[in-house]
Amino acid sequence: MDLQIDGNAALVTASSSGLGKASAKALAREGANVVVNGRDEAQLADAADEIRAVASGEVVEQPGDLTEKEDIEQLVERTVEEFGTVDHLVTSAGGPPSGPFLETTDEDWYEAFDLLVMSVVRLVRAAEPHLREGDGGTIVNVTSRSVKEAIDQLVLSNSVRMSVIGLEKTLSKELAPEVRANAVLPGSHETSRIEELIEQSMDRGEYDSYEEGLDDWADGNPSERIGDPMELGEVVAFLSSPKSSYVNGTAIPIDGGSGASNL
Incomplete structure (x- = not known):
């Protein structure tokens, strides 16, 4: 299937490994020009080379820490500088530390919120004018199935990631019809x-x-x-494409059916 995103500009955060890298690879393979991101510059360079090996568009790496407001602004600025705009924003971030509730500190909660929620807030705020410019801007938030089912020992993820889903649903209404916002909820990959x-x-x-x-x-x-990470990446690419033009405000589990939630 031709996803019709050839030549589009995509920014994918935390894409030097894992599900972020798979998302960037899937978009690049479909012809999108992609900016990839990570904190470790050597790992980021290796990931960019791996993505270039399958890409039919351009791949540019931009290091940065998603808890730093200035780094986030530079990510968006670099994407616009390289490709003229931002058509697709994919937000991904590493998970907060595991552990039970009574062993978490105030600092743990603030750090988790900064990493998982404020990174998305700042990215969307910076990218929004560019996302509105094109013929179909998209936002895809990579979160976790923990927003539907609490996972033992993951109280920070269980609690804080739900804010991203509330934000995604709100954005799907406030930014429509120019921009669509969706989320994917990965299980084990x-x-x-x-x-x-x-x-x-x-x-x-x-x-x-x-x-x-x-x-x-x-x-x-x-x-x-x-799951194979590329199975999630391909869903992200689909949600970023005109082929999913009537999909907006959804949160899609990608877990092989392992979830027990009815909705």
Whole structure:
């Protein structure tokens, strides 16, 4: 399917690894010009090279910390400088620390809110004039299935990410019809983070092999596996395209059916 985004300009945050990188790769493969972002410049350069290998558009890297207002403004400015506008904004960010409620501090809560919510607020604020300029600006927020079902030991993610969904729904109305806003809610995907957790478990003797660890992560999933990051990336690309022009204000689980929520 031709998604009709060839030559469009996309900014994808936290795209030096994981689901952000998969989203950037899917957009670049469809012909979009993409700005990728991360804090580690060496890792970001490697990710950009990996994306260029499949891209039919241009790929530009811009380092930056999503908790820094100035870095966010520079991300948008660099995208406009390179490509003239911002047609598609994909917000992704690393997860806050795990742990139970009683072990979290005020500082933990403020840091999680700054990373997960204020980064989106600042990105949309800076990108909004450019998103409105084109024929179909889009925002896709990569969050987590934890907004539908609280996950044990993830009180910060469970609580704070829900604010992004409230913001996404509000934006889908306030910025329409020029700009559409949607969210994707990933379950477990085979990212470098999952690989790291499985390898740590193997070091502790909890698994005899990496495959056993993957099977454990997939336990209870009707699809009998965890996701490939590109499966989520392709949904992000679809939501950024005219092919999804009547999809607005939605939050789509990408979890292989593992969620127990009816809605």
